[in-house]
Each structure stands twice: as C-alpha cells, then as structure tokens.
Amino acid sequence: MFANFDFDVIVRSLPYLFLDGMTFTLTLTALATLGGLVFGTLLAMMRLSGIALLSLPAAGYVNLMRSVPLVLMIFWFYFLVPYIGQWLTGAERPIQVGYFASSLITFTLFEAAYFCEIMRAGIQSIPLGHIEAGRSCGMPEFLILRRIVLPQVVRRMLPEAINNFVSLFKATTIVSLIAVPDLMYQVTMVIQQEMKPLPLYTSAALTYFAVIYVVAGLVRLASERWRNRIYA
Amino acid sequence: MNSFIAKMLASGPVITDGGWGTLFLEMGLGPGELGDTWNLSHPERVESIPRAYVEAGSEVILTNTFLSNRLTLAGHGLEGQLRELNEAGVSISRRAAGGRALVFGSIVGVIRTTPHVWLVRLGDAYVELFRNIPLLVQMFLWYFVLPELVPAAIGTWLKQLHYASFYTAVVALGFYTSARVAEQVRAGIMSLAQGQRLAALALGFTLPQAYRFVLLPMAYRIILPPLTSEFLNIIKNSAVALTIGLMELTARARAMQEFSFQVFEAFTAATVIYIVINIVVTFGMRALEKRVAVPGFIGAAPRAAQ
Numbered sequence: 358m359f360a361n362f363d364f365d366v367i368v369r370s371l372p373y374l375f376l377d378g379m380t381f382t383l384t385l386t387a388l389a390t391l392g393g394l395v396f397g398t399l400l401a402m403m404r405l406s407g408i409a410l411l412s413l414p415a416a417g418y419v420n421l422m423r424s425v426p427l428v429l430m431i432f433w434f435y436f437l438v439p440y441i442g443q444w445l446t447g448a449e450r451p452i453q454v455g456y457f458a459s460s461l462i463t464f465t466l467f468e469a470a471y472f473c474e475i476m477r478a479g480i481q482s483i484p485l486g487h488i489e490a491g492r493s494c495g496m497p498e499f500l501i502l503r504r505i506v507l508p509q510v511v512r513r514m515l516p517e518a519i520n521n522f523v524s525l526f527k528a529t530t531i532v533s534l535i536a537v538p539d540l541m542y543q544v545t546m547v548i549q550q551e552m553k554p555l556p557l558y559t560s561a562a563l564t565y566f567a568v569i570y571v572v573a574g575l576v577r578l579a580s581e582r583w584r585n586r587i588y589a
Numbered sequence: 590m591n592s593f594i595a596k597m598l599a600s601g602p603v604i605t606d607g608g609w610g611t612l613f614l615e616m617g618l619g620p621g622e623l624g625d626t627w628n629l630s631h632p633e634r635v636e637s638i639p640r641a642y643v644e645a646g647s648e649v650i651l652t653n654t655f656l657s658n659r660l661t662l663a664g665h666g667l668e669g670q671l672r673e674l675n676e677a678g679v680s681i682s683r684r685a686a687g688g689r690a691l692v693f694g695s696i697v698g699v700i701r702t703t704p705h706v707w708l709v710r711l712g713d714a715y716v717e718l719f720r721n722i723p724l725l726v727q728m729f730l731w732y733f734v735l736p737e738l739v740p741a742a743i744g745t746w747l748k749q750l751h752y753a754s755f756y757t758a759v760v761a762l763g764f765y766t767s768a769r770v771a772e773q774v775r776a777g778i779m780s781l782a783q784g785q786r787l788a789a790l791a792l793g794f795t796l797p798q799a800y801r802f803v804l805l806p807m808a809y810r811i812i813l814p815p816l817t818s819e820f821l822n823i824i825k826n827s828a829v830a831l832t833i834g835l836m837e838l839t840a841r842a843r844a845m846q847e848f849s850f851q852v853f854e855a856f857t858a859a860t861v862i863y864i865v866i867n868i869v870v871t872f873g874m875r876a877l878e879k880r881v882a883v884p885g886f887i888g889a890a891p892r893a894a895q
Contacts, residue, residue: 424821424867425860426828429839433860436852527723534832541725554733562726569721 367560370547375564378540385539386526388461393468393525394518400473405480415473422470427463427528434463435535456537464525471521479514480506516580523572527565540564628653719768724829727765732757732833758830758837766823773815777808810881817874821867838862 367374403415422430438459442452454462483506491501533542544561548554628635635653719727732754736744747753781804789799809816831840842859846852 421860421864424825425863426825426839428828428831429842429856429859429863432839432843432846433856436846436856530723530725531829533725541723548733554729555737558726558729558734562722562730565723565726566718566721570717573721 367556370543370551370557374540374543374547374561377538378543379564381537382526382529382539385457385461385464385529385532386522389464389468389525389529390522392461392465393472396465396469397472398476400469401476401480404473404477419470419473422467423474427467428531428534430467431460431463431531431535434466435459438462456532456535460529460532460535460537464529468521468525472518475514475517475521476510478517479510482513483509516576519572519576519579523569523576526569526572530565625653716768716771719764720772724761724765724826725832728757728761728829728833731761754830754833754835757833758827758835762823762826762830765826766819769822770816770819773812773819774805774808776815777812778804780811781807807883810878810883813874813878813881817871820870820874824866824870825863 400415400419403411404419406412438454439451442448442454443450446452487505487509488501491505496504529539530541532539533545536542541561544557548557551557638653722730736747738744739747750756785803785807786799789803790796794802827837828839830837831843836844838859842855845855845858849855
C-alpha cells in the first residue's frame with residue numbers, strides 16, 4: 358500500500374515547503390486575525406450602539422459576509438481591490454496590489470464579521486446586575502469596565518476567538534487558488550514537478566493536523582482553566 | 590414499551606437500579622452514612638430486603654446501587670470502590686431473586702468507566718482527525734491520494750469514474766461535517782439532565798434503546814440551531830470543491846467571468862444566489878424547530894453548548 362511512498366521527495370522539498378510556505382501561512386493568519394480583531398471590535402460597537410444608522414449597516418455587512426463562501430469572497434476581492442484602490446486614491450488605472458495584500462484584505466474583512474459576532478455575544482452575556490453592583494459600590498464607570506466587564510468578556514471570548522483563529526488557519530489553504538504561495542500552493546507546485554501526490558499531500562495533511570491538534574488542545578486546556586477561575 | 594416490559598417479566602423477576610435508604614434507616618443506618626457501602630460491610634442485612642420482596646411475590650427487584658455513581662462516591666472519598674459497590678449490589682439482589690433474573694439497569698458508573706472506553710477513544714480519534722485537517726487538503730487526499738493507495742485496478746476505476754469530482758466532494762464534505770456534527774450531538778446529549786439517561790435505564794431500556802427513544806430525540810431538538818449553522822456551512826464549504834474540478838456555483842461564476850470578462854456581474858449573481866439559499870435554509874430550519882418543539886421544554890431550555 359505504501360510501497361511507492363517516497364520519503365525522499367519530502368526531504369528534498371522541505372525548506373521550500375515548510376520555510377516559505379508555512380511562514381507565509383502563519384504570517385497571513387496572524388495579520389488577518391489582528392486586523393479582524395480591530396475591525397471586528399469596531400463592528401461590534403456599531404451593532405451594539407443602538408443607533409440604527411450605525412447598527413443596520415454593520416448587521417448587513419456581518420450577515421452578507423457570513424452567508425457567502427470564502428472562495429467566492431477571495432475571487433471577489435482579487436478583482437475588486439484594484440478598483441477600490443483606484444477609487445480611493447483617484448488614480449487613472451486600477452491599482453495592482455499583489456496577491457499578499459489582496460488575500461490579507463479578504464481575510465481581514467471576512468474575519469471581522471466573525472469576530473464581531475463573538476465580541477457581541479461576549480458583551481451581551483454580562484448580566485446588567487454586575488454593572489449596577491459596581492455602580493452601587495461607588496466605582497467609576499472606567500473602573501467598572503476594567504475590573505468587572507472586560508475581564509469577563511475576554512474570558513468568555515477567548516476560547517471562541519482562538520477556535521476562530523484555528524479555522525482561519527485551515528481556511529488559508531484556499532488562497533492557493535489565486536496562486537498565493539502558501540503551504541498548500543507550494544505542495545501543489547512540487548507535486549506538478551515531481552508527480553508524487555501520495556507522499557506530499559499526506560505530509561501536508563499531517564503537518565496541518567499536527568499544528569492544529571496542538572493549538573486546539575492548548576485552547577481546550579486554557580478554556581477549562583479560565584472557566585474554573587470564573588466560578589472559583 | 591408495555592409489551593417489552595411484559596416480555597422481560599415473563600422470563601423471571603427483573604432487577605433494576607434503586608435503593609432502600611429508608612428501610613436501612615430502620616435497620617440502623619447512621620445519619621450521613623452511605624447505604625450503598627452496606628453492600629460490602631453488611632451484605633446479609635442488604636440481602637434480607639430483596640429476599641422479603643421476592644417472597645412476597647414481587648417481580649421487579651431493586652439493587653442497592655442508587656448512590657453508587659462517581660459523583661456521590663467522590664463526595665465520600667469512595668470513588669475507587671465504584672465497581673466493587675455496584676457489582677456487590679447487583680449480585681446481592683441476584684442471589685435474592687434466586688439467580689434466574691435478567692439484569693437490566695443503570696450500573697451507569699461501570700458502563701461509563703470500562704467497557705466503552707475504546708469506543709469513546711475511537712470516536713475521539715475520528716473527530717480529531719476530520720476536524721483538524723483543512724477541508725481543501727481533505728478533498729485533495731480523497732481525490733488524488735486515495736486512488737494511489739488502493740490496488741491499481743480500483744485506483745484506475747476511481748480515476749476514470751464519470752463525475753468523480755462530485756462523488757469525491759460528497760464524501761469529503763460528508764466526513765468533514767460529520768466530525769463537527771458529532772461534537773454537537775455529544776454536546777446536546779451532555780446538556781440533557783443525567784436523570785433522563787438514568788430513568789431510561791432504570792425502566793429497563795437497553796443502552797441502545799435509551800439512546801433511540803429517550804436521549805437522541807431530545808438531543809436533536811436541542812442542537813437544531815447549531816445544526817442549522819452547520820447546514821449553512823456545508824453549503825458554503827461546497828464551494829471548495831471547485832479545486833478538484835467540480836463545476837459548482839462559484840466555479841460557474843468564475844467560468845462566466847473568464848469567458849465574458851464581466852467580473853462583477855458574474856460574481857454578483859453568485860453572491861445573490863448564495864444569499865437566497867441561506868435565507869431559504871434559515872427559514873426552513875426555523876419552521877422545523879417550531880414544528881418539532883416539545884411544549885414547555887425546549888423553548889425554555891438554554892441553547893446547547895458550543
């Protein structure tokens with residue numbers, strides 16, 4: 358069954374695959390998470406503001422982003438971003454932004470929609486009584502936010518947010534479609550040269566599995582500890 | 590179910606989980622003392638009770654194991670004796686019933702510790718495997734790697750299969766989603782009160798019957814909302830199948846754009862279709878939720894754990 362499993366091809370292409378490919382995948386994931394966090398917080402604030410002019414567009418954006426496949430979004434932004442750039446800068450021709458910027462913008466905007474929902478759920482899960490209790494103890498609003506609201510919001514959000522990070526890491530495989538040199542794209546390129554799908558796809562799968570298994574395990578451990586500390 | 594119980598009773602007295610705490614108090618059980626420990630310390634006192642029941646003609650005999658579960662035993666520092674206490678309790682009642690009884694029952698602690706541990710591990714491995722590999726990679730594995738792994742003749746047949754990418758996509762999406770749904774079903778069952786399982790087993794359901802008639806009907810209702818989003822996910826995830834050459838909606842939009850150079854028209858059409866499908870599914874599932882709701886139960890219950 359594994360008679361034609363060629364380990365040599367993995368060793369030969371190792372630096373190319375895992376240094377270049379993995380670095381790119383991780384950079385993209387990390388930057389998109391950061392961007393999504395910032396933009397997502399903004400969206401959550403808009404949705405919770407109670408001002409229809411702010412909350413309706415934010416809700417529409419989140420629902421649109423969440424009902425369209427990521428693949429389609431990648432194609433959208435791949436073609437759309439140059440025109441948006443042209444419109445923003447007033448240039449004569451569509452601006453070429455390159456694959457990295459294009460995929461980073463897509464993932465940031467996509468992640469923002471998901472983070473917005475996580476954040477909103479976290480904030481809404483805090484009982485009003487906690488804030489009232491803080492007030493009746495004479496705490497100033499800022500202190501209530503820092504000592505009562507935020508510690509709980511962060512704890513409730515963290516497992517979900519890291520789960521989201523893990524799914525983003527998995528989802529970045531899709532950028533190989535627009536010839537972005539992430540891990541999966543590099544694997545495909547090597548396969549086209551070497552014609553050996555078996556060892557390469559298998560090792561790619563094992564790599565993703567190992568990384569995600571470890572991260573997901575840590576998340577579970579951390580979230581259990583956090584939960585115990587909330588109710589301790 | 591009545592005929593089921595009748596059938597069981599026909600073959601002799603039935604033994605189920607229970608306890609005789611009040612009778613023990615009369616016999617000198619100290620306050621705070623755990624009656625189940627008498628299975629080991631005073632078996633003769635325990636045995637006198639079921640024997641009296643049998644002599645009086647009773648056909649349903651309890652075992653003295655009601656509190657022999659992990660939680661209660663841990664409270665008394667006795668969790669190490671879980672198995673011992675349950676086994677002793679059952680064998681006492683069995684002796685009293687003359688050894689010809691069918692034992693059904695909630696030796697829950699024992700069930701959840703030893704016999705099923707490998708099943709549990711197998712399930713965990715399955716979930717971890719399919720949940721932790723990106724869908725795209727899984728599609729490639731099924732499409733490119735599987736034909737190389739099987740014997741050459743089958744491999745060739747697989748490669749030449751008409752519509753192969755469609756079947757591959759169905760299989761890949763199926764396995765990927767099944768792992769996620771498995772997690773939700775587990776969460777749903779765990780969110781049910783433990784008493785439901787115990788009650789089912791004490792009434793003489795076998796474990797599969799308890800799942801089929803008691804636990805799963807409730808669990809599925811509880812996890813309907815997360816199942817809805819899983820349903821929406823699988824629709825979105827189907828777009829990944831374009832990587833193995835399946836001409837689904839996104840791939841068609843892309844082909845349109847390549848032929849006509851009308852990028853925005855093509856992608857707008859695809860986007861609108863996805864949104865419409867989403868709305869239809871969401872409303873359909875909401876209607877289903879309403880239809881299958883158990884009055885006064887699910888509406889008040891909190892949503893299932895993630």
